[in-house]
Amino acid sequence: MNKWEDNKAWFLILPVFIIVAFSAVIPLMTVVNYSVQDIFGPGQRFFIGIEWFKEVLSDGRLHEALWRQLLFSGLVLLIEMPLGIGIALLMPKKGWGSSACLVILALPLLIPWNVIGTIWIIFTRPDIGLFGAAINTLGLPFDHTASPFDAWVTVMLMEVWHWTPLVALLAYAGLRAIPEVYYQAAKIDGASSWAIFRYIQLPKMRGVLTIALLLRFMDSFLIYAEPFVLTGGGPGNSTTFLSIYLVKVAVGQFDLGPAAAFSLIYFLIVLLFCWLFYQALQAVGTGDKQ
Amino acid sequence: MKIRKRYILLAFYLMVLFLPIYWMLNMSLRTNADILGSLAMYPEHPTFENYMKIFGDPSWYSGYINSIIYVTMNMVISLLTALPAAYAFSRYRFIGDKHVFFWLLTNRMAPPAVFLLPFFQLYSTFNLIDTHIAVALAHCLFNVPLAVWILEGFMSGVPREIDETAFIDGYSFPRFFVRVFIPLIRAGIGVTAFFCFMFSWVELLLARTLTTTAAKPIAATMTRTVSATGLDWGLLAAAGILTIVPGALVIWFVRNHLAKGFALGRV
Numbered sequence: 001m002n003k004w005e006d007n008k009a010w011f012l013i014l015p016v017f018i019i020v021a022f023s024a025v026i027p028l029m030t031v032v033n034y035s036v037q038d039i040f041g042p043g044q045r046f047f048i049g050i051e052w053f054k055e056v057l058s059d060g061r062l063h064e065a066l067w068r069q070l071l072f073s074g075l076v077l078l079i080e081m082p083l084g085i086g087i088a089l090l091m092p093k094k095g096w097g098s099s100a101c102l103v104i105l106a107l108p109l110l111i112p113w114n115v116i117g118t119i120w121i122i123f124t125r126p127d128i129g130l131f132g133a134a135i136n137t138l139g140l141p142f143d144h145t146a147s148p149f150d151a152w153v154t155v156m157l158m159e160v161w162h163w164t165p166l167v168a169l170l171a172y173a174g175l176r177a178i179p180e181v182y183y184q185a186a187k188i189d190g191a192s193s194w195a196i197f198r199y200i201q202l203p204k205m206r207g208v209l210t211i212a213l214l215l216r217f218m219d220s221f222l223i224y225a226e227p228f229v230l231t232g233g234g235p236g237n238s239t240t241f242l243s244i245y246l247v248k249v250a251v252g253q254f255d256l257g258p259a260a261a262f263s264l265i266y267f268l269i270v271l272l273f274c275w276l277f278y279q280a281l282q283a284v285g286t287g288d289k290q
Numbered sequence: 291m292k293i294r295k296r297y298i299l300l301a302f303y304l305m306v307l308f309l310p311i312y313w314m315l316n317m318s319l320r321t322n323a324d325i326l327g328s329l330a331m332y333p334e335h336p337t338f339e340n341y342m343k344i345f346g347d348p349s350w351y352s353g354y355i356n357s358i359i360y361v362t363m364n365m366v367i368s369l370l371t372a373l374p375a376a377y378a379f380s381r382y383r384f385i386g387d388k389h390v391f392f393w394l395l396t397n398r399m400a401p402p403a404v405f406l407l408p409f410f411q412l413y414s415t416f417n418l419i420d421t422h423i424a425v426a427l428a429h430c431l432f433n434v435p436l437a438v439w440i441l442e443g444f445m446s447g448v449p450r451e452i453d454e455t456a457f458i459d460g461y462s463f464p465r466f467f468v469r470v471f472i473p474l475i476r477a478g479i480g481v482t483a484f485f486c487f488m489f490s491w492v493e494l495l496l497a498r499t500l501t502t503t504a505a506k507p508i509a510a511t512m513t514r515t516v517s518a519t520g521l522d523w524g525l526l527a528a529a530g531i532l533t534i535v536p537g538a539l540v541i542w543f544v545r546n547h548l549a550k551g552f553a554l555g556r557v
Contacts, residue, residue: 003381003382003383004381004382004383005382005383005384006382006383006384007384007385008384009378009381009382009384009387010378010384010385012374012375012377012378012382013374013375013378013379013390015370015371015374015375016371016372016374016375016394016434016438017375017390019367019371019427019430019434020394020397020430020431020434020435022427023397023409023412023427023428023430023431024397024431026408026412027405027408027409027412028400028405028408030407030408030411030412031404031405031408034404087300087303090296090297090299090300090303091300092297099545099546101300101304102541102545103538103541103542103545104304104307104308105304105307106488106537106541107307107308107311107534107537107538108307108311109488109492109537110488110491110492110533110534110537110538110541111311111492111530111533111534112491112492112493112494112507112508112509112512112533113492113493113494113509114494114509114512115509115512115530115533118512118526118530119310119311119313119314119530120310122313122314122317122523122526122527123309123310123313123314127326127329128317128325128326128329128523129313130309130313130329130331131310133329161306161307161310165307211439214395215398218398218399219398222399222401222402224402224403224495225494225495242401243401243402243403246401246403246404247403250403250404256404256407259403259404260404262404263400263401263403263404263405266400266401267399267400267401270399270400270401271396271399274395274396274399278392
């Protein structure tokens with residue numbers, strides 16, 4: 001659709017701009033302010049430039065948390081994206097069946113994040129939880145409070161359970177928007193279902209999958225409440241993701257400088273990855289059109 | 291035969307998805323002694339004791355009321371501001387349109403932990419701490435961009451000729467927008483409301499930081515179930531089940547439109 005060219009449209013986005021800037025700009029500037037100062041108390045602030053950034057960047061435990069976080073988010077995307085697309089392809093196109101699927105799919109998304117952690121504590125406990133009891137009956141030793149591997153399995157299960165429906169919902173939306181004509185044409189050409197997926201469905205879903213990928217990356221990279229409730233970052237440091245480590249730094253230290261510097265670096269990492277994903281997917285899109 | 295297999299797979303997935311929630315429902319209908327005593331697939335002596343406790347105690351149920359109030363406020367603010375903005379993005383090209391769109395999205399990318407203190411200071415300056423509107427405004431940070439994005443999708447699906455015809459017929463812009471355009475994208479408004487509801491309802495850190503007692507959300511109240519005798523699992527499960535109910539009601543109303551919208555928009 002050709003759009004009208006008119007800079008007066010800015011007046012229409014002004015309310016959004018103001019309301020978002022109110023909550024976004026001032027806190028961001030405050031954090032930048034903290035990150036370049038050494039604060040001993042009210043009125044005793046010293047400008048120290050990039051000292052905190054240097055300190056944070058050379059923190060070995062932060063590097064560990066960062067690798068752990070990258071592994072976690074990578075696994076999340078590798079599992080949730082294909083699984084979500086698969087579910088969307090399986091779902092009925094219309095009727096009560098599709099309504100029922102949508103409602104059940106949306107249920108995990110509607111649960112407060114700390115309650116998600118609570119559900120999984122209950123579910124995986126060997127004494128009162130179905131999952132914990134079942135796996136113990138099978139004779140497998142499973143204890144997410146003692147074994148780092150079991151803790152990872154539990155956190156991954158929880159994450160996949162919680163968020164795959166979002167990918168499925170978005171992918172389903174993308175599939176529903178493909179006109180029936182495309183399928184009829186493919187049928188006439190005798191295209192296999194793989195060919196239909198690869199050359200019709202996947203390119204048509206690019207828009208919604210971009211958003212699904214970005215949302216899943218951001219939210220999994222910033223994950224805090226769910227693993228904090230479930231494992232508290234343990235056993236040891238095995239599930240201490242970046243946000244959990246950030247809170248440890250922020251709470252454990254006398255002033256907020258290092259934590260603020262940490263936050264800004266953290267923010268920039270998320271921003272960088274999102275931008276890269278965004279650019280890459282745009283490039284794939286133009287490649288398909290040519 | 292092929293169709294059969296496909297639905298068995300789907301049914302299996304949905305069952306697995308529902309299982310943890312079912313387990314919580316099961317526990318919410320049993321007493322704590324019963325839960326700790328034996329592992330049962332279904333409540334043998336179902337009791338509503340846990341639910342009665344929540345509905346009978348203001349410190350419990352006020353949490354639900356608070357959450358519902360600020361979530362509703364957030365939905366209204368997000369929709370009212372996002373509607374004109376989404377219209378601008380779907381109909382006009384203007385300086386910086388693409389950049390503003392990405393900037394809006396970046397507001398979801400900051401780690402909340404350290405931003406909580408500046409948030410607290412900012413809202414204290416305006417004397418808004420422990421009010422519902424504070425939480426509603428703070429949640430706009432991530433809900434408004436989402437609302438703009440979803441609505442833009444629905445609006446782009448409406449042909450521009452409708453706008454042009456209405457203007458030729460002598461409609462002023464506000465009258466056209468309210469009388470002609472909004473009824474056309476009713477479904478989109480429903481879906482947007484659902485997503486605003488969802489993300490505001492599940493958020494905990496900001497909501498907890500900006501409130502103390504008068505506007506405390508239910509998710510924060512749920513940390514109270516640890517008593518002298520240990521965790522009251524049944525009560526915790528009942529409270530958890532009750533957090534799903536309002537969202538399930540909202541989704542029931544928009545279920546038929548849920549899948550549209552996203553697919554039409556930009557990105």
